[in-house]
Amino acid sequence: MDAIHGCRGWLHCRMGGFDLRLDWDVEPGQALVLFGPSGAGKTTALRAMAGLLRPVDGVVEIDGRTVYDGSARIWLPAHHRQVGYLTQQYHLFPHLNVMQNVGYGPAKRTAESLRRISELLDSFELAGLEERYPWELSGGQQQRVALARALATEPRLLLLDEPFAALDAGLRRTVRQELRTMLALNPVPVILVTHDREEALSLGDEVQVIDGGQVIDRGAPVDVLGQPGQAEVARLVGVENLFHMRVESRQPRDGTMRLSGTGAEAGFTLETPLGGRQGASSEEEWITVGIRASDIILSSGEPVGSSARNRIPGLVARVEPRPPGYTVELDCGVPLICQVTGASLDEMGIRVGQPLWAVFKASSCFLVQDGPAIHGENRPDGEFRNLDYPQ
Missing domain, CATH: 2.40.50.100 (RNA polymerase II/Efflux pump adaptor protein, barrel-sandwich hybrid domain)
Structure with a gap:
């Protein structure tokens, strides 16, 4: 894979009465984690980066190329952005076997693409399963096939939308380690959506905490998620x-x-x-x-x-x-x-x-830090309460 120059940009998205604003700068081989509750805007952000929805404004640069610029009216469709996008559903083709699913992405079947597919199958412990169909695989094996397929196209940006949510805890840890190893061998910028703290700590180089469409904290995962400085983030x-x-x-x-x-x-x-x-x-x-x-x-x-x-x-x-x-x-x-x-x-x-x-x-x-955003604090009126309570 040729050297990749990372992914950076900013977005303003609006869906009905919901507004999302965020910015990012991810270097090759690094992972940015978008952390927050359901409905915070995390998946909306990924879809806008991938070109699956059009923002109100913003700029998206992938590998040094501007794929979206609201002011300059630049808009590249999703299939021209060289983005790998993996969700928790996997979306494997049921009529194709493992080899065919992984090899579906590359535009041409060349000796180089076949070599890469073989390397990915080995790396994700799929060697020997090439002829099996999705229904013959375990959940963990299906997830590995989906990851291998996403990487087989040599994406310039990898978007992961809670891809490990359907796996049990032990298997999640195993697959996360495999992904970390693959990123070391294939340094592509990664943006990962999750609300799993352990996942964010093990995979993230930076984390942004999103709530209500706004980034309310950002920094190293061990700082932001370990001992957060704001009550709302806590x-x-x-x-x-x-x-x-x-x-x-x-x-x-x-x-x-x-x-x-x-x-x-x-x-x-x-x-x-x-x-x-x-x-x-x-x-x-x-x-x-x-x-x-x-x-x-x-x-x-x-x-x-x-x-x-x-x-x-x-x-x-x-x-x-x-x-x-x-x-x-x-x-x-x-x-x-x-x-x-x-x-x-x-x-x-x-x-x-x-x-x-x-x-x-x-x-x-x-x-x-105190502030109007604090929820569930123990109040100074002599009545202590833990976490959530009606305001």
């Missing part, structure tokens, strides 16, 4: 615990501060990384704090000799399956959502009403 990426608390004191030497609840929850305190307004102030200061369930350790007794600064007693209020483990809600005066493995659940005999301790480091807490 809600969208599934941060289980968000608390709005009052600053009691700061310890600049340790780089931490002490926060507390109010009213009936006055006994609920946290030690977090230093943040908020610095310096003395007579005005009460409130800060929203996020804690991921996976960062909380449960203990059957009060930990002794632990470096973790937050050790909070509570009673188990709820236990629910959350593959690959379980969600445990601990009543600590406020509901605290924790996550444990099945082995830990059995070993500790966790059950409703059982007293446990929640243990987590100050560094596991992250500060979240």
Whole structure:
């Protein structure tokens, strides 16, 4: 494949009363993740890039070539854009076998195209299945055939619209790794739509969080999805615990501060990384704090000799399956959502009403910006609530 120059541009799309605005710049071999809930505009963005719908305005450059420019009235149809587009439906031709499906895309059957098809079949572990038809394949094999077919045309841009959604968790991880390997061998820019956090973290070089047609956060996946800086983003990426608390004191030497609840929850305190307004102030200061369930350790007794600064007693209020483990809600005066493995659940005999301790480091807490977009924050009126509630 000749050297590719990446994909960049911006779009304004309108469908009825819905407006979508975004911009991007993806280098060859890199993957941009569009992350957000259903109806956010992610698929609309891909369809506009592919030339399957016409935007209100914008510019789309693929491999150094302008395929759409609203102001200059440039519009190349989808079949001239050299774009590979894969959805979760796969759309394999039922009357064609594996070899014929993968070989359908290239315009001409040359020795080079046949060599590439053979390499793709080997790379996606499809060798030996060339004569099988789609109905004779497993879901994972069908997905591999669809990916191989998309890459067989040597696209200058690969668009993936939740292509792994129909696969089980174990198979998703395997196919994601295969795709990463293929991108290293075939450096094409990739734009991936997903609402799966693990998928975004494993495949993305950059993530844009989209909600209501607007990009509300962007950056490295580990930053945006791991410890998001905005409450709205925290809600969208599934941060289980968000608390709005009052600053009691700061310890600049340790780089931490002490926060507390109010009213009936006055006994609920946290030690977090230093943040908020610095310096003395007579005005009460409130800060929203996020804690991921996976960062909380449960203990059957009060930990002794632990470096973790937050050790909070509570009673188990709820236990629910959350593959690959379980969600445990601990009543600590406020509901605290924790996550444990099945082995830990059995070993500790966790059950409703059982007293446990929640243990987590100050560094596991992250500060979240307040604003009108916050949903499900724990309010400063003495009433704590987790995540979503009617406004």
